[in-house]
Amino acid sequence: MTEPSEQERLRQLEERINAAKQRKEPKPHQEEHYSQAQLAWRMVIELVAGLGIGFGMGYGLDVLFGTLPIFMVLFTMLGLAAGVKTMLRSAQEIQDKKLAQEAGNKTLQTRGTDEGA
Incomplete structure (x- = not known):
C-alpha cells in the first residue's frame, strides 16, 4: 500500500489539476461573438461620426x-x-489589451509549473 504522505500528495496533485482545468475552460462561443460584434460596431460608429462631423x-x-x-468636400x-485614425487607435487599444491578457495567462501558467517543481 502507499504511505499516507504519498496519498496526501496525490490528493493535492489532483486538486491542482482540477483547478487548472477549470481555469482553462473556454468561454461560450456566444459571449465571444457578441464581444467581437460590439467592437466592430464601435469602429463603424467612430468612422461614421468622423464623416458626419466633417460634413456638418x-x-x-x-x-x-x-x-x-468646397468646404463640405x-x-x-x-x-x-479623423474617423480612420480613431478606428486604428481603437484597434491598437484592443490589440494591446489582448496581448496583455495573453501575457498574464502565460505568467500564470509559468507560476503553476514553477510551484509544481
Whole structure:
C-alpha cells in the first residue's frame, strides 16, 4: 500500500489539476461573438461620426460664406481621415489589451509549473 504522505500528495496533485482545468475552460462561443460584434460596431460608429462631423462643419462653412461646396468636400475628407485614425487607435487599444491578457495567462501558467517543481 502507499504511505499516507504519498496519498496526501496525490490528493493535492489532483486538486491542482482540477483547478487548472477549470481555469482553462473556454468561454461560450456566444459571449465571444457578441464581444467581437460590439467592437466592430464601435469602429463603424467612430468612422461614421468622423464623416458626419466633417460634413456638418463643411456644410456650415459653405452656408456661412456662400461658397461652392468646397468646404463640405474638404471637411468631409478630413472627417474621414479623423474617423480612420480613431478606428486604428481603437484597434491598437484592443490589440494591446489582448496581448496583455495573453501575457498574464502565460505568467500564470509559468507560476503553476514553477510551484509544481
